[in-house]
Amino acid sequence: MSATTVAADPSVCAPLPVLGRDVTVPLVTGGEVTYAALDYAASAPALQRVWDDVAAYAPYYGSVHRGAGYLSQLSTDLFENARKTVAEFLGCREGDQVVFTRSTTDSLNLLAAALPADCQVFVFETEHHASLLPWRDARVTYLDAPRTHDEAVHTLERALADRDPYGPALVCVTGASNVTGELWPVRELAAAAHAHGARIVLDAAQLAPHHPVDVRELDVDWIAFSGHKLYAPFGSGVLAGRADWLQAAEPYLAGGGASRKVARRADGGVDVEWHDTAARHEAGSPNVIGAYSIASACKALQEAGFDALVARERQLIATVTEGLAAVPQVRVLSLFGDDAPRVGVISFVVDGWNSSHFAAALSAEYGIGVRDGLFCAHPLVRTLLGGAPDEPGECGAPEAAPGERSLNAIRVSFGAGTPDEHVERFVRAVRELVADGARWNYRTEDGRCVPDTGTDAAAEATAA
Numbered sequence: 107m108s109a110t111t112v113a114a115d116p117s118v119c120a121p122l123p124v125l126g127r128d129v130t131v132p133l134v135t136g137g138e139v140t141y142a143a144l145d146y147a148a149s150a151p152a153l154q155r156v157w158d159d160v161a162a163y164a165p166y167y168g169s170v171h172r173g174a175g176y177l178s179q180l181s182t183d184l185f186e187n188a189r190k191t192v193a194e195f196l197g198c199r200e201g202d203q204v205v206f207t208r209s210t211t212d213s214l215n216l217l218a219a220a221l222p223a224d225c226q227v228f229v230f231e232t233e234h235h236a237s238l239l240p241w242r243d244a245r246v247t248y249l250d251a252p253r254t255h256d257e258a259v260h261t262l263e264r265a266l267a268d269r270d271p272y273g274p275a276l277v278c279v280t281g282a283s284n285v286t287g288e289l290w291p292v293r294e295l296a297a298a299a300h301a302h303g304a305r306i307v308l309d310a311a312q313l314a315p316h317h318p319v320d321v322r323e324l325d326v327d328w329i330a331f332s333g334h335k336l337y338a339p340f341g342s343g344v345l346a347g348r349a350d351w352l353q354a355a356e357p358y359l360a361g362g363g364a365s366r367k368v369a370r371r372a373d374g375g376v377d378v379e380w381h382d383t384a385a386r387h388e389a390g391s392p393n394v395i396g397a398y399s400i401a402s403a404c405k406a407l408q409e410a411g412f413d414a415l416v417a418r419e420r421q422l423i424a425t426v427t428e429g430l431a432a433v434p435q436v437r438v439l440s441l442f443g444d445d446a447p448r449v450g451v452i453s454f455v456v457d458g459w460n461s462s463h464f465a466a467a468l469s470a471e472y473g474i475g476v477r478d479g480l481f482c483a484h485p486l487v488r489t490l491l492g493g494a495p496d497e498p499g500e501c502g503a504p505e506a507a508p509g510e511r512s513l514n515a516i517r518v519s520f521g522a523g524t525p526d527e528h529v530e531r532f533v534r535a536v537r538e539l540v541a542d543g544a545r546w547n548y549r550t551e552d553g554r555c556v557p558d559t560g561t562d563a564a565a566e567a568t569a570a
Contacts, residue, residue: 121523121525134546141475144528150336153403160339160395171363192204192400195404196319199322204345217328220354224245227278228262230248232441232489255290282448316450366380430452433536439454451518454518467548480515
């Protein structure tokens with residue numbers, strides 16, 4: 107079935123082919139099983155289409171922008187066409203710039219470096235660290251976690267109205283939480299920001315792989331996202347949006363590519379004329395394959411059709427949420443309520459279980475890969491779990507022994523490449539672990555909960 111056919115009929119949407127879909131992994135209890143990759147919120151598997159496109163281009167790889175040879179010219183065209191493809195994918199406005207970066211984190215640090223003097227930044231405590239932490243040279247107001255969309259908008263409006271002095275301001279907000287998967291009221295927050303003379307940047311790392319993202323429709327000033335969450339390989343990202351602050355700022359990196367002209371002065375110094383295009387912040391040899399892979403992923407998602415992808419993902423979300431709701435010991439984390447719209451990202455805790463122990467058992471006994479910890483959103487997870495701001499707990503590191511409560515959670519996430527069987531296996535595994543307990547013994551090693559593979563431990567677990 108072609109991607110076009112799938113898009114025309116959402117009811118028959120199939121998972122998009124991704125790398126690793128047939129990989130098998132060993133189980134500690136014996137045998138092997140096809141790996142269920144349910145950690146898309148950290149890194150989604152690359153689409154087969156993206157990998158094939160990159161492989162087809164690889165023999166023609168060449169330097170870009172200044173090479174006279176055929177392969178250099180070809181690579182330059184490919185790189186700049188990738189920029190156009192991303193701009194179309196995001197619905198960019200005339201005059202907007204698309205800057206290729208290393209990741210969402212890199213994109214937001216670039217924007218932070220381009221803020222005008224005396225800029226105030228407003229950010230909710232619910233943000234991923236990538237959008238919570240870059241604003242070190244600005245005056246930052248951290249806003250408490252809201253419990254409704256309306257509260258989010260009103261909280262922002264009050265903070266912007268009370269700012270002193272009244273000057274340049276930037277609001278940073280996520281489109282979909284990397285912890286709860288819940289969608290945020292981006293359009294309403296953008297309207298509030300603009301009504302108070304502020305600009306807004308959207309962290310779309312978790313939104314863009316699941317829903318269409320349009321700069322004009324959402325009326326945001328910038329969008330940042332990562333290739334490795336958009337079914338492309340690691341090491342590439344995008345910052346797209348208004349050009350003026352970027353053009354006025356010193357280059358993010360100084361070096362070749364960012365400079366238009368460099369000349370020695372009579373006093374022995376150097377005069378530099380910087381580019382005012384996206385190249386201003388892309389010094390050095392660019393990641394051409396990374397840019398091309400992002401563009402390929404954008405095309406693949408558009409061709410599959412977001413209506414079809416969203417419809418199928420809602421079915422997967424329903425399977426997981428209904429399955430978890432049937433287990434009384436499981437509590438799903440939420441800011442806006444259980445019925446809030448979300449993407450395929452769900453975090454939860456299990457009564458009587460250390461989250462790292464539970465995640466380790468899912469992996470070792472069922473071949474299911476999830477994430478445990480605080481998900482690089484420490485303030486948000488602590489708020490959701492009712493922990494004190496300074497209570498111990500950190501990403502991926504258990505702070506309690508197996509079976510004891512920890513200030514960590516378990517996150518299951520999925521997307522366009524997830525087969526039904528993976529989420530069905532996950533729900534069954536949660537039910538069995540809660541009802542019967544783990545079938546193996548586990549211990550903490552180098553900050554991780556892992557199966558105890560010692561002879562005595564294995565014999566004891568097998569006997570049990």
